[in-house]
Amino acid sequence: MTLYAGLMSGTSMDGVDAVLLQVTAAGCQVVGATHVDYDAGLTQRLRSAVANPVQAGLDELGQLDCLVAEAFAQATQALLRLTATDAAAVRAIGSHGQTLLHRPRSLPRFTLQIGDPNLIAEQTGIDVVADFRRRDLAAGGEAAPLVPAFHAAVLGHPGEARVVVNIGGIANITVLAADGAVTGFDTGPGNCLMDLWIQSLGPQAFDRDGALAASGRVDAALLQHLLAEPYLSRPAPKSTGRELFNSLWLQAALAGRALGAADVQATLCEFTAVSIARAISDLAAVQPARVLVCGGGVLNGQLLRRLAAQLPGVAVESTAAYGIDPLHVEGAAFAWLAHRHIERLAGNLPAVTGARGPRVLGALYPGLVTSL
Numbered sequence: 001m002t003l004y005a006g007l008m009s010g011t012s013m014d015g016v017d018a019v020l021l022q023v024t025a026a027g028c029q030v031v032g033a034t035h036v037d038y039d040a041g042l043t044q045r046l047r048s049a050v051a052n053p054v055q056a057g058l059d060e061l062g063q064l065d066c067l068v069a070e071a072f073a074q075a076t077q078a079l080l081r082l083t084a085t086d087a088a089a090v091r092a093i094g095s096h097g098q099t100l101l102h103r104p105r106s107l108p109r110f111t112l113q114i115g116d117p118n119l120i121a122e123q124t125g126i127d128v129v130a131d132f133r134r135r136d137l138a139a140g141g142e143a144a145p146l147v148p149a150f151h152a153a154v155l156g157h158p159g160e161a162r163v164v165v166n167i168g169g170i171a172n173i174t175v176l177a178a179d180g181a182v183t184g185f186d187t188g189p190g191n192c193l194m195d196l197w198i199q200s201l202g203p204q205a206f207d208r209d210g211a212l213a214a215s216g217r218v219d220a221a222l223l224q225h226l227l228a229e230p231y232l233s234r235p236a237p238k239s240t241g242r243e244l245f246n247s248l249w250l251q252a253a254l255a256g257r258a259l260g261a262a263d264v265q266a267t268l269c270e271f272t273a274v275s276i277a278r279a280i281s282d283l284a285a286v287q288p289a290r291v292l293v294c295g296g297g298v299l300n301g302q303l304l305r306r307l308a309a310q311l312p313g314v315a316v317e318s319t320a321a322y323g324i325d326p327l328h329v330e331g332a333a334f335a336w337l338a339h340r341h342i343e344r345l346a347g348n349l350p351a352v353t354g355a356r357g358p359r360v361l362g363a364l365y366p367g368l369v370t371s372l
């Protein structure tokens, strides 16, 4: 039995998910997990760096790299305390870091995650595997999504076609065919547009349980406009982020429309549900019996109801019913990817990312030396 810790902060920039995963020959199991919010100032600085990268400048980038690492190290300490685990018992940390920019289609192509792994290794004393995305990109892949291999390992079921939907800031699907084949891609927005809208109205960070969305009416004209976004009809492999689905994109879509706040939220929720559902129903090869949902979007009841309504005849369920808390899946995936690195096993799936081949992902930052 070996323990790995996974650290993840996604496009929502809401804070760090830290998950302790036990890996055995038979499979893996979450031992414990915690979430540590970024302090409000850090979230603000990260969001404005992403919105205005040129204005933010290199000093800000350097500082954010350290501040994110400190938040990740603190989340690790909180995880170890919570699970009463000694640092020496953890084989390695898999740290995703915080994505600032993801441009797999610019020239040159790049993806940028920050959160200096040297600081995490120094402050925890544990080996850190980090920088998971760039090797896949170097091999011609999209560098995202990286969670499908883990989804296949823990949620695949021979003989039954399943789709796993991770609804973070962005939504991505993993398609698990009955014969074991795995594909997947980012479908488009997850919670990000609903978050942006409610944040523009006041102090709320997100629409709790989708209450505002549930109180409004879907505007058909706005929905049609949103569904015309070219990303949605682009063939896979594909990945996206805040570079596309940001406040400028939302402002442009809303320009010249006089809609009530709740109706906008209802329409953004419907758009999110329809874009995910279409990505699933358009799958040529696989029509799943079951859709398993994870990520913070699981807590948005209205979004889940609208998603289920778009997928008649398909069981839409939380991954909780299949042995893993929906809020732990992504963090656990990066713990698992650290295990793959340590064992020199591939972490990417070329059928998902479009990379030229399977690759060992990430680089190792050693923890404290135990003997001279």
Ligand SMILES: Nc1ncnc2c1ncn2[C@@H]1O[C@H](COP(=O)(O)OP(=O)(O)O)[C@@H](O)[C@H]1O
Pocket (backbone or CB within 6 Å): 009, 010, 011, 012, 013, 014, 015, 167, 168, 169, 170, 191, 192, 195, 205, 206, 207, 208, 209, 210, 295, 296, 297, 299, 300, 301, 330
């Ligand atoms: N109680 C809730 N009701 C509705 N939405 C929620 C709730 N809790 C979290 N969320 C949504 O989940 C998002 C965070 O999900 P997460 O999976 O952590 O995304 P990411 O991986 O992008 O950080 C929040 O931004 C919010 O939109």
Ligand SMILES: [Mg+2]
Pocket (backbone or CB within 6 Å): 009, 010, 012, 013, 014, 015, 017, 168, 296
């Ligand atoms: Mg998050």
